Amino acid sequence: KAGLQYFGSATDTPGQRERAGLDAAYAQYDKIMWGGEFGSTTPTNGQKWLFTEPQQGVFNFTEGDYTANNAKKHGLSLRCHALVWHNQLGEYVNQVQWTPETLRAQIVSHIENVAGHYKGQCNHWDVVNEALEEDGTYRKSVFYNVLGEEYIKLAFKTAARVDPKAKLYYNDYSIEWPSKKTEGAARIVKMLRDEGIKIDGVGLQGHLTAEGGVTLDQHIAAIKSFTDLDLEVAVTELDIRLQEPATTTNLAQQKEKYKNIVGACVQVKGCVGITIWDFYDPFSWVPYFFPGEGAAGLWFANFTTHPAYDGIVEAL
Numbered sequence: 001k002a003g004l005q006y007f008g009s010a011t012d013t014p015g016q017r018e019r020a021g022l023d024a025a026y027a028q029y030d031k032i033m034w035g036g037e038f039g040s041t042t043p044t045n046g047q048k049w050l051f052t053e054p055q056q057g058v059f060n061f062t063e064g065d066y067t068a069n070n071a072k073k074h075g076l077s078l079r080c081h082a083l084v085w086h087n088q089l090g091e092y093v094n095q096v097q098w099t100p101e102t103l104r105a106q107i108v109s110h111i112e113n114v115a116g117h118y119k120g121q122c123n124h125w126d127v128v129n130e131a132l133e134e135d136g137t138y139r140k141s142v143f144y145n146v147l148g149e150e151y152i153k154l155a156f157k158t159a160a161r162v163d164p165k166a167k168l169y170y171n172d173y174s175i176e177w178p179s180k181k182t183e184g185a186a187r188i189v190k191m192l193r194d195e196g197i198k199i200d201g202v203g204l205q206g207h208l209t210a211e212g213g214v215t216l217d218q219h220i221a222a223i224k225s226f227t228d229l230d231l232e233v234a235v236t237e238l239d240i241r242l243q244e245p246a247t248t249t250n251l252a253q254q255k256e257k258y259k260n261i262v263g264a265c266v267q268v269k270g271c272v273g274i275t276i277w278d279f280y281d282p283f284s285w286v287p288y289f290f291p292g293e294g295a296a297g298l299w300f301a302n303f304t305t306h307p308a309y310d311g312i313v314e315a316l
């Protein structure tokens with residue numbers, strides 16, 4: 001328990017789940033989500049650009065507020081996600097012929113409005129999400145193509161000005177073990193620090209596989225590579241998918257893998273929190289994005305828990 005401040009779960013709005021074709025016993029779900037099992041939450045989708053600024057200059061906080069308001073009502077802390085990301089943008093963002101000036105103004109306005117709306121409510125903000133390719137170079141998003149790495153500086157500078165109390169994070173996947181991409185994330189941190197721009201933490205998404213080979217020591221090494229920079233770390237979107245169907249064997253592998261990453265976070269001072277990317281298998285993004293894989297969460301459809309739940313309890 002070196003420094004763990006919270007254990008949370010992301011959650012979506014009932015409306016989003018219905019649109020995704022998921023109907024489920026919300027009462028049973030809500031009891032676990034809001035009833036004391038978790039100390040923190042994140043809106044799975046509701047604070048993303050697509051929902052908060054679906055048309056240029058038109059803001060909507062209905063989806064994000066659902067999770068933020070429930071967090072407040074039930075005493076959970078709120079991790080906010082995500083201000084600048086290349087996915088789930090309003091369509092216009094990839095269509096407008098931006099100049100550096102107009103795109104700068106758009107990024108600033110988006111952050112002022114969204115982080116401004118949630119000011120004081122966000123324990124953490126994922127300011128920039130997934131700016132890196134697997135080899136550690138920058139992803140060629142609309143933001144990068146027009147502004148280069150300047151867009152990252154602008155996003156952090158603006159978020160720091162708008163909500164000075166929120167901890168500001170860079171968030172990405174495949175940085176849960178030492179790699180070129182993990183080094184790339186450290187480079188972003190140093191770039192910001194060199195210019196005196198505030199960054200407080202790095203988020204390791206943690207979309208892992210039960211069959212994969214990442215070890216406890218590799219997780220520890222990656223987390224330490226960031227805490228050594230005097231940053232905090234959080235595991236922000238943890239789920240560990242397996243090849244369907246779930247069997248005794250792959251569920252045991254999954255338990256081991258959950259134990260590894262939770263254990264690594266618990267053991268390294270400066271790893272402050274863990275968020276599961278929805279605890280309930282039927283509400284997981286995994287089956288849609290990774291065909292043939294699933295059962296990535298901690299609760300099966302019938303609301304019994306995975307062996308991994310006990311693995312986490314053992315690691316905590």
Ligand code: XIL
Pocket residue numbers: 044045082129205237284285
């Ligand atoms: C996913 C959501 O879970 C899905 O519901 C949505 O359709 C797509 O996005 N990395 C991130 C998250 O930072 O925002 C993504 O969430 C999963 C990958």
